[in-house]
Amino acid sequence: MPELPEVETVMRGLDAVLTGKRIRRAETRRADLRFAFPPRFSARLEGQRVLGFRRRAKYMLMRLEGGESLLIHLGMSGRMVARQEGAPVVPRIGPQGAASDARGHNQPPEAHEHVVIETEDGWRIGFVDPRRFGAMDLMPTAAEEEHRLLKGLGPEPLAAEFTAAALSEKLAGKRTPIKAALLDQQVVAGLGNIYVCEALFRAGISPRRLAQSVAGARAERLVPAIKQVLEDSIGAGGSSLRDYVRADGEVGRFQDRFDVYGREGERCARCPGPPGCSGIARIVQAGRSTFYCPRTQR
């Protein structure tokens, strides 16, 4: 569900609520998410002060003063639910979950809330993940990059090192479609199904094109398109097919600005529509939907 812009938005929300605070209590409601929690998971969180956050690809890393870091991955359906003791508004950091009225009264118990973290100043952060494709783990802060989930990740798409030349090098020899290659986190880390579709549209590149043929001028168009679509979405607070609420209570609105994702049959922004073109197409690649304009993406 969440791709880089949504993870970045959630991380900023967590940072605002948790950084500088001490964790009073932590609790797991089941033994595992995607994989089992590490030994003494709750005990290793309790009493720790949160030093700060960073994001790597779609992973969030929360630094603790004791020298460990908490890794958080939202998977497809994960979100963070934040509430404050006595506060009327219930911010949901992530796609919308169980409803509450405007004052936060009669809050139903959140289903699939697998982890709860409480701060000493009365914030309660819940990790809600119905499909349990998400994950949490603890590791030494000094060895974050050695973690099995982070080791081997490709470059951050928003980093200066992610250039057309760097991308072309990664794609050289790849005979898989460019769509699938961009979903490979070892090629570039943080893109998912939505933003790959959107970036390829902006760059005018067919998702079916062989990855190895995206070099030269095409790579020079694709890299800025990736950066721009991610920055646009972060600026809008991320996106969701459902409502998306940030820590400040604002709603992520980038889904209103999708050019192709979820728009099968609609006229694309660059085309006159029939009879010149038949609109945005949906195909299935590697088992996942791809949306694109067959006329302008080559």
Next chain:
DNA sequence: CTCGACTCCTGCTGGC
């Protein structure tokens, strides 16, 4: 090695 198919899990929706 590279690539696509399959798998994990639950919820929502769209088409009958």
Next chain:
DNA sequence: TGCCAGCAGGAGTCGA
């Protein structure tokens, strides 16, 4: 109106 197949933003594993 109601039901259920199909699909969903991720990513690891397996076998060809």
